Amino acid sequence: MVFKIGNLKLKNRFLLAPMLEPNDVAFRLLCKKVGCGLTYTGMVSPLSKQNMMLDDKPAVQLFGNSIKGVASFIKKYDKDVSLWDFNLGCPSKLSKKMGHGACMHDDVEMIEMILKVMRGATKKPVTIKLRKSGKAIEIARMAEKYVDAIGIHARTVGQGYSGDVDYDFALKIKEAVSVPVIYSGAPKGVPPTWMASADADKVGNVNDKYRRILKDFDFVFVGREAIGNPGIFARLNGKKSGVGFKDYLKLAKKYGLFFRQVKYQAMNFTKGVAGAKKLRLGLIGAKSVEDVERVVLNNKLV
Numbered sequence: 684m685v686f687k688i689g690n691l692k693l694k695n696r697f698l699l700a701p702m703l704e705p706n707d708v709a710f711r712l713l714c715k716k717v718g719c720g721l722t723y724t725g726m727v728s729p730l731s732k733q734n735m736m737l738d739d740k741p742a743v744q745l746f747g748n749s750i751k752g753v754a755s756f757i758k759k760y761d762k763d764v765s766l767w768d769f770n771l772g773c774p775s776k777l778s779k780k781m782g783h784g785a786c787m788h789d790d791v792e793m794i795e796m797i798l799k800v801m802r803g804a805t806k807k808p809v810t811i812k813l814r815k816s817g818k819a820i821e822i823a824r825m826a827e828k829y830v831d832a833i834g835i836h837a838r839t840v841g842q843g844y845s846g847d848v849d850y851d852f853a854l855k856i857k858e859a860v861s862v863p864v865i866y867s868g869a870p871k872g873v874p875p876t877w878m879a880s881a882d883a884d885k886v887g888n889v890n891d892k893y894r895r896i897l898k899d900f901d902f903v904f905v906g907r908e909a910i911g912n913p914g915i916f917a918r919l920n921g922k923k924s925g926v927g928f929k930d931y932l933k934l935a936k937k938y939g940l941f942f943r944q945v946k947y948q949a950m951n952f953t954k955g956v957a958g959a960k961k962l963r964l965g966l967i968g969a970k971s972v973e974d975v976e977r978v979v980l981n982n983k984l985v
């Protein structure tokens with residue numbers, strides 16, 4: 684079966700959620716290899732001079748509160764990108780200070796200007812990722828003119844990344860628009876209301892939870908559950924995982940990723956691994972990619 688966001692065909696409905704630190708090119712490639720429908724980068728400023736590595740042909744998420752640099756950034760990378768997303772969900776202190784992400788919902792006019800520029804700069808699909816707010820439904824309705832899908836993480840700025848996801852609010856977004864809606868915010872952390880309801884028995888394991896969400900929404904973002912665990916995309920598609928840190932390391936070396944990033948990902952991959960404590964202690968002392976490799980091989984973290 685083929686699923687579509689605008690003119691982009693996807694093999695399935697499980698997407699890697701935009702995440703700034705975990706979603707480096709090596710990690711994204713692994714997710715894609717084992718069946719992720721579409722990978723998103725973390726948020727990037729169109730004014731950034733960093734060289735984007737886009738071999739997985741990801742969705743690239745932009746953030747900002749002006750149109751400055753948007754069109755030229757899109758033109759620069761457009762051929763290597765599957766679609767362009769605009770971040771309306773970041774709740775960080777910096778977002779508050781600078782007035783972007785979830786902290787620019789009051790400036791619907793500026794959001795519309797940015798979406799107009801994005802739409803005009805590319806023939807690729809455009810998406811937005813929203814957070815719950817008093818303006819989110821108005822923004823979703825306005826955005827429909829410009830975008831091919833809308834993501835919703837139904838927590839407020841104040842909630843950050845914890846506390847109940849307002850599943851009903853996400854459903855309101857779905858009802859308000861006719862473009863596909865991508866659900867975000869489950870199942871790690873405090874579960875959305877339906878998980879605590881009579882349905883809870885039927886959604887015992889993680890795969891069932893995501894599938895339950897896909898009864899109500901068109902696509903689902905897999906976020907924290909995928910960190911250090913790209914194999915989740917294989918399992919969600921009914922296959923065996925078959926990828927581990929060694930595969931990540933190979934790619935990280937190929938792309939020359941920085942030691943700090945490799946060490947951070949090694950820590951992520953220790954989640955739920957037997958002997959994780961010893962492994963982490965070894966990793967804490969690592970001072971180079973080679974150190975990380977040695978610790979990993981010694982401890983059979985694959």
Ligand SMILES: Cc1cc2nc3c(=O)[nH]c(=O)nc-3n(C[C@H](O)[C@H](O)[C@H](O)COP(=O)(O)O)c2cc1C
Nearest residue numbers: 700701702703725726772836867868869905906907
């Ligand atoms: C480490 C981390 C980094 C994130 N970075 C971004 C980002 O750059 N852009 C964005 O829209 N959301 C970002 N998010 C939010 C996720 O995309 C997602 O909406 C949120 O984690 C809830 O989904 P989950 O419960 O599946 O993790 C980030 C989340 C985490 C944990």
